[in-house]
Amino acid sequence: MISWVLLLGVILSACSPVPIEAEEAQTKPIPARTDHSQRTIYLAAGCFWGVEAYYQLIPGILQVESGYANGDTEDTTYRQIGKTGHAEVVKIDYDSNTIHLAEILDRFYLIVDPLALNRQGNDVGTQYRSGIYYVTDEAKEIIDQSMDLFHERLGQTSYIEVEKLENYIPAEDYHQDYLANNPGAYCHVDLNQSKHILYPGIEKPSQADLKATLDSITYDVTQNAGTEIAHSSELNTQEGRGIYVDVITGQPLFSSRDKYDAGCGWPSFTKPITTDVIQYLEDRSHGMNRTEVQTWESGNHLGHVFNDGPRSEGGLRYCINGVSLRFISEEEMTQQGLQALLPYLMDE
Known part of the structure; x- marks a missing residue:
């Protein structure tokens, strides 16, 4: 049973703008990093x-x-x-x-x-x-x-x-x-x-099923590239060890190891948990040229990636809407059959 994060309100922000038209979207390569480790x-x-x-x-x-x-x-x-x-x-x-x-x-x-x-x-x-x-x-x-x-x-x-x-x-x-x-x-x-997709999620439900199942803000963010209010997600201040998965398909997307407080009001990460889970799209809304991030497998909107992250971690900031994610603690990972991802929580 998927537990939904309840949030209210939609604003335009640097994290998630109004969606661009589908025909304008163009996939992009993984953004370049300022520093390598x-x-x-x-x-x-x-x-x-x-x-x-x-x-x-x-x-x-x-x-x-x-x-x-x-x-x-x-x-x-x-x-x-x-x-x-x-x-x-x-x-x-x-x-x-x-x-x-x-x-x-x-x-x-x-x-x-x-x-x-x-x-x-x-x-x-x-x-x-x-x-x-x-x-x-x-x-x-x-x-x-x-x-x-x-x-x-x-x-x-x-x-x-x-x-x-x-x-x-x-x-x-x-x-x-x-x-x-x-x-x-x-x-x-x-x-x-x-x-090969290492850790796929379940098949994405139909739009009709999503509308019937998701609350309005989660549907608007994930399917229409909407934006939750800054500081409204409890995941923004989540500090426990674990993984963050797609709220719809359950696909693992981020590790707590790569989460940090960017001060922007949205959950922020320095990289995805694996290199095969995110697709990058050109976003030219509001007269700007930004990079939208979606789940590669299901096309659910997550947020955007910016080049103002910690330089020691590569310089990228994945600014993600909390309603797009579900947190699974380290203790719950084994219970939910996700123990294969435990090494991703470890420091190198």
Whole structure:
């Protein structure tokens, strides 16, 4: 049963203007951030050609490099890794202001065969084992919780090894950007998985059902791009740990980790919980050029994103109408079957 947030009144504001006509709306890319917070993780999922190409398609990934890791020697080559014990890995530099490590891991689970020992796709050997190799204790904590939850969903323990990074060597130049330079070459990874919605919500009800179910302000905001009164939502001052979901479909949208007090009167966040939940639309109402944010899956209006957020967190402010959201506490997440999102509450 969805619990609705009751709010009164509609105003025009910097957070949510009058909706533009549908034919004027144009989708936009994720807004550029003023500052990046670079982190690095190393992943092994078989032949690195496909894994490299896959992660290059994910928003927030700054650079991907093919290489060898966690072998017995400080040097190796492609011809020697079968003897030196290294795994084929990709080194992933990512912006934690855009994407959380938990999402990188969730997308890793989509392309790896967790029950294959020393094999992925057509490739067999210890160099093709699956693994996650970390460099910080904070990353290790996220990985451990993520893997525990993954094994819970899997119903058994996988062959994915988790180890601290050792003896990393970049692969030879001809392995870098291999699929880009050799279209049609062998790839065991389904690159279309990069578009997979990690945590979808329920199917959006019809407009008739929404009108019959939602209160007037929630309907006006989510379906007509209306605006709630500033400081009217209890979620504006919500401080507990948990996630914020689409009030209509229940799709997870934001994490309490990324919420902050912007002083604007609406719930504000520095980024969405995952990179696949928001679509960005040009909004030229009131003679201005702004960026509206809607749920990617159902097209429900949320608010707008501005470039006046905390610089240390990337400089963006997602200014969201509280009636568009429902808060689920950390304790309630497991009860509602959303425990897979618990790693997204952790600091990196």
